[in-house]
Amino acid sequence: MAEAFVILTGETQAKSPAISFINSNKGKPLLVADEYTFKLSKATTTTKYWICTINGCAANVHTDSNNRLIKTVGDHNQFPEKEKLEVHEVREKITSFFKFFFTFFSVLTF
Numbered sequence: 001m002a003e004a005f006v007i008l009t010g011e012t013q014a015k016s017p018a019i020s021f022i023n024s025n026k027g028k029p030l031l032v033a034d035e036y037t038f039k040l041s042k043a044t045t046t047t048k049y050w051i052c053t054i055n056g057c058a059a060n061v062h063t064d065s066n067n068r069l070i071k072t073v074g075d076h077n078q079f080p081e082k083e084k085l086e087v088h089e090v091r092e093k094i095t096s097f098f099k100f101f102f103t104f105f106s107v108l109t110f
Contacts, residue, residue: 019061019069022088033061033072035080054078 017033024030024039031038031050038050038061047070050061058074 017069017072019063019067021067022085022092031061031063031067032085033069035082035085036076037081037085052076 019031019033022030022032022037029040030053031040036059037053038059039053040048041051041060042049043065046065048063048065048067050063051057052059054076057077059076060073062070062073064070
């Protein structure tokens, strides 16, 4: 039985992560890519530089001024934060529900 081997030459490009944005508990923007969160470190007129929210992690993301992914830099030294992101999503939904509820209720009482 013959076995086939595939030899890849040149560089292999990693698949670009899909990015999204959420707000931190303090209302600041957080970038989410591959279940990791990044906070804005620096912004220039053309580029935004995001760093991992975990202290000591070397992973970074660069986006353009319109929040489109330019590149990712470095590797994470921790596992993805899937559960943390799920909790954050539930908290945001509860917060927006209560904002809507109290706004609606205050309109009815006046």
